[in-house]
Structures are given as structure tokens and as C-alpha cells.
Amino acid sequence: MPRTESIIYELHRRRVFRVALVYIVSAWVAIQVASEAFPGLGIPEIAIRYVWLGAILGFPIALVFGWFYDITAQGLVRTPPAGRNRDTGLALRKWDYGILAAMSLVLAATTVQMIERIRSIQPLDKIVDGDETTIVAPSRDGSVDAVSDSKITVAVLPFADLSPESDKQYFADGVHEEIISRLSTNRSLDVVSRTSVMAYRNPTANIRLIGAELGAGAVIEGSVRYAGEKVRVTAQLIDTSNDTHLWTRSFDRDLTIANLFAIQDEIAEQVAVGLNTQLQIDKIALPTSDLVAYDSFLLGKYHYRKSTPDDLLLSVQHLEAAVQKDPEFVDAWDWLAYAWNHAGVQQVWTTPAEAYPKARAAAVRALELEPGLAPSRALLAFLRAVYDWDWEPALLDLEWAAKADPTNSGTVWSYAFVLSLLGRHDEAIRQVESLADLSPEKPRLRQQVAYRLNDAGRYLEAIAAGEKALELGADAGQIEELLGVAQFGLGEIDKAIAHFESAIKLRGGYPDSLGQLASMYARKGYKGRARDILAELENRRSSSHISPVILAQIHTALGETDRAIALLEEAVDERDRGVLGVGQSLFFEDLRSDPRLQQLVTRIGLPMSL
Incomplete structure (x- = not known):
């Protein structure tokens, strides 16, 4: 064969x-x-x-x-x-x-x-450089495809935590935020805000849909693996028009601050190359050289943004650990100042007398290290207003800070808040509306507009702004509370009660919402319900700080004027921030003719009514 x-x-x-x-x-x-x-x-x-x-x-x-x-x-x-x-x-x-x-x-x-x-x-070019691998999709003419010839909108989705114990999300969030910050300095790109993209953590929708919802021509996805003394950061750039990966890159490095920031810079540079834009990214100095301090700093920011009383306590603890480890860590001092300030507002595990001086000390230290730091200067001016009651000089400082950094939300909000307290409502509304118009997709900016509209007595407009903020993704509990105040201003007690009840369900019995609801119950004639809430809040005072202003609201609605005035005097002595608005607050309208309230408001140095 x-x-x-x-x-x-x-x-x-x-x-x-x-x-x-x-x-x-x-x-x-x-x-x-x-x-x-x-x-x-x-x-x-x-x-x-x-x-x-x-x-x-x-x-x-x-x-x-x-x-x-x-x-x-x-x-x-x-x-x-x-x-x-x-x-x-x-x-x-x-x-x-x-x-x-x-x-x-x-x-x-x-x-x-x-x-x-x-x-x-399209064929992918693979570039190997030490421990790094870059995979790039070139266009048919040999250059990297650009998503658009005009200014390109890029969205950086939250980075996933792939650490062995899945306990380093705060670290992945820190890398994610820094990449957004680095890309934002590229004048050829429009970068979707961090607030807007946070809703797309662990997304179920495809990239094309996400791109359409965010108005982004390109999306960056990534992950961080932090284990021992090693870090791996993986990122990929995706064209949302056709779900094509323009490049993918993995970095395996020893975990040092220098390496971490170098990775973030290189990702920003690769995005510019991948989108065929001019490289316009400025180099920045490292915030600290101490990895432990930086880790504590990221934890502090992570808990600060959660804003619950327990998280604020953790935020303060981690930020204090960061500045103890590196006393010249400017950003950590700045965030510590704001964490103490926020804790002084909530008054759950601390008091204004403890929190505000510590906030001031941290801000002063930040300015000693970096004299031009606008957020810390703005906070000092804000404390001069709401804690020292030195209104006009504080307002001048806040005006300077807002002009120096007009896109800093904390600075602009502080300035607008003080303007409202002084009865200059139109100016306050213009400040927050201008900021909101710069980033119409950000829910918290629109929420601040609603607050200032409520202060001005423009309740229908406040409701519209609050509902818009909720549609954009604002905290539902806070918006329900805001809408309750607006409905009370319109005389719609039943609607106000419904909003405050919803706020309590969403916020877990937050004292402000409970006090407002009890006040509505008393005005509606449900005095038994109002007294039940009052008793609950009084009982809480034995283990945590409850603002006297919240209790005074309820006693005012119950017709117990003497007790309400006594509580307000206590709040003035404590420098409680809640007492600043009593001269204009709807909840104390029944007391405006009382000379004792007028004396209190005069002592603070603020106007008496809308």
C-alpha cells in the first residue's frame, strides 16, 4: 500500500x-x-x-x-x-x-x-517595560485612534478592590480620585466628576449605556490589588461608541508613594496618548513620603465622605494618625480641619466647644505649611463667623476665598451660608447657582441651591431644586427633610409630616428630622406623638449630645415658651451652630415677639426675620 x-x-x-x-x-x-x-x-x-x-x-x-x-x-x-x-x-x-x-x-x-x-x-501593539505591560490599539494609519477630534469627555469609573482580604476599597478609591485629579489638569479633556461616576461602582450596564448616561466618549475602568509591600494597578481605556478597548495596562510595583503616584501619572499620560490628545498634564509634588501616613489619610477621607457620626469619629482618628506620622502632611491637616468642623455640626460624640477650636488649629497648621491653601483659609473665615460671631470681617475673608477658588464647593457653600444668615439671600443664591451651573450633573450642588432657596422663603423653587437634586442622585433622606421644611413654609403640614417621616426612615432616626417631625405633630394637634419623640430625644442626651435647638423646636410647637427660651440660651452658651438661624427660622416664628428671643439674636449679631 x-x-x-x-x-x-x-x-x-x-x-x-x-x-x-x-x-x-x-x-x-x-x-x-x-x-x-x-x-x-x-x-x-x-x-x-x-x-x-x-x-x-x-x-x-x-x-x-x-x-x-x-x-x-x-x-x-x-x-x-x-x-x-x-x-x-x-x-x-x-x-x-x-x-x-x-x-x-x-x-x-x-x-x-x-x-x-x-x-x-484592530491589531494591538504590546509594549513590555520591566514589570509593566501596555496593550494599545492603533488606528489604520498607525496612530492611536481618537474618540473625537473635539474636546473629549472621559469618565473614570470607580476602581475595584482586588486585594486578598477585600479590605482596601479606601485605597482603590484614593487611586481612582487621584487619576481623576490628574486627568482634570489636561485642558484637552472634560473629565466627569467623581460624584457622578460613584453611582457606577460594580456596574451592571454595558459600557455603551454608561457612556451615554454620563455623556462620555471614553471610559476608564480599573482595579487595585494591594497586598503586603506590592501593588498592582490595572486600567483600561474603552471607546464607548463601539465598546472597543483602546489600551489595557497593568503595573506591578513595590508599594511606595513615589511608585504609586508615578503609576497614576502614567495612566493619565496613556489616556492622553490613547485619545490622541495633547499631553497637558502638570507634574505635582508628592503629598507625603510616608506610606503609613498616606494610608491613614486615605482612610480618613473614606470615612469623612460617609458622614455618619461613627464615620466622622473614625475619620478624625485616621487623619490625626496621618499628621502624627508626618507632621508636614498638608492635605491631611486640611482634611482634619474639615472633619472636626463637621463633627462640631453633628454634635453626637463631641461639642462645638471641643470641635471648632480643633478644627481651627488644624487649619492654621495647614496654612503654616502652605500659606496659599484656599480651603483652609476659607474654613478659618467660616469659623470666625459661625463660632466667633465676627461676621463682617469673616465675610470679607470668605469672599476672598471664594474668588480665589470659585470652583471649590466647600468654600462657596460656606460663603453662601454666611450670606444667608446675614439676610443677604439673593447673593447667597447667586453663589450656589453659579457653582451648580458649572457642573449641572452634580446632585449636591443643586441640593445647596435648594437649601438657600428655603432660607430665602422661596419654597416652590426650593422644592423644584430639591427634586432635581434627588433625580441626579442626592441623598434621599436629606432631600426628604429639605422638602419637609419647604412644605411647612407653604403651610402644608400634612405633606411636611409625610416628608419628615420618610426622612427618619431613610436616615435612621436622625435627631434633626425627629425634632422637625415632633414640631409638625404638635402643630397638627398630635401632642402625644410629639411628647413621645421629645422623651426619646431627652433620653438620648444622657449618652450623646443632642442640640438644645432641636428640643427647643418641640417645646415651641407645644406652646412651652419658657422651656424653649431656656434651651436656646443654653445653645448660645455652647456656641451651637443650630442657634444661628433661630431669628429667621419658621420653627421659632411663634417666639419672634418675645423680647428674650430678640435679645438672644442680638447677642449673636444676626438679623431677626426674613
């Missing part, structure tokens, strides 16, 4: 043709599943190439397996060698030729599909 016929006979006898056909069909199915499923699961399209590679490399392995082994009713057995008395004239049957034809067709179709897919996603 000629050699060729002998080989074909053996392939037939050992069922290699059948193995090849089954393998090709199975590989084709696997590739189809990967092509459809990977984009929806957020797996980079480059992974589909590896499925192809695995299928190609596995083919000869399958053929070798089919040559030596056979699957029978008794299980996997080794194919015996051909017998000496075999029929050397055995010809291939018709179905053998059918198998060969089917194999040829499937192989041809698969090859064509592979070529088309490669053309559609």
Missing part, C-alpha cells in the same frame, strides 16, 4: 477525523460564547484573542490524543496497533468523505470569521 494511503487508513482507523471534527465544532462554539459573553461581563475584548490562541494550540494536542486513544463503551482505551492481517485495500466510506468535507467548511468559515474579527478590533 502506498505510504499516503497507509496514513489515511490509520487516521480513519484511529478515528482522528472524528476527533478533529468534534474539536473544531467545540472550539467554534467556545469562541462564539466568548464573543457574546465577554463584553457583557466587562472582560476586555483582548481576552477573546486568548480564546482563539488556546483553540489553535489545542488542535494538534487533540489530534495526538485521537491518534493514541479511543473512547469506547468501556471508557478511555489506548488504540491498538494495526494487525498484520488487516485488509490493506480498505477504502474510506462515504461518511468519512463527509466528515472531511464538513471539517473543511467549518475550518474555512472559522478562518474567515477570525480575519473579520481581527479587522474589526
Whole structure:
């Protein structure tokens, strides 16, 4: 028998043709599943190439397996060698030729599909530099595709925490925030705000939909793995118009501050290259060289943003640990000042007499290290107003700070708040509206507009602004409370009660909401319910600080004027921030004719009514 016929006979006898056909069909199915499923699961399209590679490399392995082994009713057995008395004239049957034809067709179709897919996603250039791997998708003319010739909008989605214990989300959030900050200095890009993208942590929608919702032509996804003394940061840039990955990069480095910030700079630079924009990113000095201090700083920011009393306590503790570790850590001092200030407002585990002086000391230290730091200067001016009651000089300082940094929300809000306290409502509203108009997608900016409209007695406009903020993603509990105040201003007590009840459910029995609800109950005639809430709040005072102003609201609604005035005098002595608005507050309207309230407001140095 000629050699060729002998080989074909053996392939037939050992069922290699059948193995090849089954393998090709199975590989084709696997590739189809990967092509459809990977984009929806957020797996980079480059992974589909590896499925192809695995299928190609596995083919000869399958053929070798089919040559030596056979699957029978008794299980996997080794194919015996051909017998000496075999029929050397055995010809291939018709179905053998059918198998060969089917194999040829499937192989041809698969090859064509592979070529088309490669053309559609474009070949990727892979650059290896030490421990880093960059994969870039060039355009057909050799340069990297740009999403648009005009200014490009980029959204950086929250980075995932892939650390072994899944306990480093705060660290991943820190990397995410710094990348947004670095990209924001590139004047060729519009970068979607951190507040707007936080709703897309662990997104279920596909990239095209996310891009449409955020108005972004490109999206950056990433992850951080922080383990021991090593850090791995992975990022990928995706064109939202076609869900194509423009580049993917992984960084494996020793965990140092210098390496971490270098990674963040390089990601920002690669985004600029990937979008074919001019590189306009300014280098910045490292905030600290101490990794432990930086870790504590990120934890402090993480808890500060949660804003619950327990989180604020943790925030203060972590930020104090950061400045103890590195006394020249400017950003940590600045955030510590704001954390103490916020704690002084909440008054759960601290008092204004403790919190505000500590906030001032931290802000002073930050300014000693960096005299031009506008947020700390603004906070000092704010404390001069709300704690020292030195209104006009404080207002001048706040005006300077707002002009020096007109996009800093904390500074502008502080300035507007003091303007409202002084009865200059139109100016206050203009300040917060101008800021909100710069970033209309940010819910908290629109929420501040609603607050200042409430202060001005423009309740219908406040309701519209509050509902818009809620639509944008503002805290529902805070908005319900805001809407309750507006409805009370309109004389809609039943609607106000419904909003305050909803706020309590959402905020977990927050004292301000409870006091407002009890005040509404008393005005509605439900005095038993009002006294139940009053008793609950009085009981809480034995273990945590409850503002006397909250209790005074309830006593005023119950007609217990003497007790209300006594509580307000206590609040003045404590420098409680809540007492600053009593001269204009709807909740104390029944006391405005009382000379004792007028004396109190005069002592504070603020106007008496709207």
C-alpha cells in the first residue's frame, strides 16, 4: 500500500477525523460564547484573542490524543496497533468523505470569521517595560485612534478592590480620585466628576449605556490589588461608541508613594496618548513620603465622605494618625480641619466647644505649611463667623476665598451660608447657582441651591431644586427633610409630616428630622406623638449630645415658651451652630415677639426675620 494511503487508513482507523471534527465544532462554539459573553461581563475584548490562541494550540494536542486513544463503551482505551492481517485495500466510506468535507467548511468559515474579527478590533501593539505591560490599539494609519477630534469627555469609573482580604476599597478609591485629579489638569479633556461616576461602582450596564448616561466618549475602568509591600494597578481605556478597548495596562510595583503616584501619572499620560490628545498634564509634588501616613489619610477621607457620626469619629482618628506620622502632611491637616468642623455640626460624640477650636488649629497648621491653601483659609473665615460671631470681617475673608477658588464647593457653600444668615439671600443664591451651573450633573450642588432657596422663603423653587437634586442622585433622606421644611413654609403640614417621616426612615432616626417631625405633630394637634419623640430625644442626651435647638423646636410647637427660651440660651452658651438661624427660622416664628428671643439674636449679631 502506498505510504499516503497507509496514513489515511490509520487516521480513519484511529478515528482522528472524528476527533478533529468534534474539536473544531467545540472550539467554534467556545469562541462564539466568548464573543457574546465577554463584553457583557466587562472582560476586555483582548481576552477573546486568548480564546482563539488556546483553540489553535489545542488542535494538534487533540489530534495526538485521537491518534493514541479511543473512547469506547468501556471508557478511555489506548488504540491498538494495526494487525498484520488487516485488509490493506480498505477504502474510506462515504461518511468519512463527509466528515472531511464538513471539517473543511467549518475550518474555512472559522478562518474567515477570525480575519473579520481581527479587522474589526484592530491589531494591538504590546509594549513590555520591566514589570509593566501596555496593550494599545492603533488606528489604520498607525496612530492611536481618537474618540473625537473635539474636546473629549472621559469618565473614570470607580476602581475595584482586588486585594486578598477585600479590605482596601479606601485605597482603590484614593487611586481612582487621584487619576481623576490628574486627568482634570489636561485642558484637552472634560473629565466627569467623581460624584457622578460613584453611582457606577460594580456596574451592571454595558459600557455603551454608561457612556451615554454620563455623556462620555471614553471610559476608564480599573482595579487595585494591594497586598503586603506590592501593588498592582490595572486600567483600561474603552471607546464607548463601539465598546472597543483602546489600551489595557497593568503595573506591578513595590508599594511606595513615589511608585504609586508615578503609576497614576502614567495612566493619565496613556489616556492622553490613547485619545490622541495633547499631553497637558502638570507634574505635582508628592503629598507625603510616608506610606503609613498616606494610608491613614486615605482612610480618613473614606470615612469623612460617609458622614455618619461613627464615620466622622473614625475619620478624625485616621487623619490625626496621618499628621502624627508626618507632621508636614498638608492635605491631611486640611482634611482634619474639615472633619472636626463637621463633627462640631453633628454634635453626637463631641461639642462645638471641643470641635471648632480643633478644627481651627488644624487649619492654621495647614496654612503654616502652605500659606496659599484656599480651603483652609476659607474654613478659618467660616469659623470666625459661625463660632466667633465676627461676621463682617469673616465675610470679607470668605469672599476672598471664594474668588480665589470659585470652583471649590466647600468654600462657596460656606460663603453662601454666611450670606444667608446675614439676610443677604439673593447673593447667597447667586453663589450656589453659579457653582451648580458649572457642573449641572452634580446632585449636591443643586441640593445647596435648594437649601438657600428655603432660607430665602422661596419654597416652590426650593422644592423644584430639591427634586432635581434627588433625580441626579442626592441623598434621599436629606432631600426628604429639605422638602419637609419647604412644605411647612407653604403651610402644608400634612405633606411636611409625610416628608419628615420618610426622612427618619431613610436616615435612621436622625435627631434633626425627629425634632422637625415632633414640631409638625404638635402643630397638627398630635401632642402625644410629639411628647413621645421629645422623651426619646431627652433620653438620648444622657449618652450623646443632642442640640438644645432641636428640643427647643418641640417645646415651641407645644406652646412651652419658657422651656424653649431656656434651651436656646443654653445653645448660645455652647456656641451651637443650630442657634444661628433661630431669628429667621419658621420653627421659632411663634417666639419672634418675645423680647428674650430678640435679645438672644442680638447677642449673636444676626438679623431677626426674613
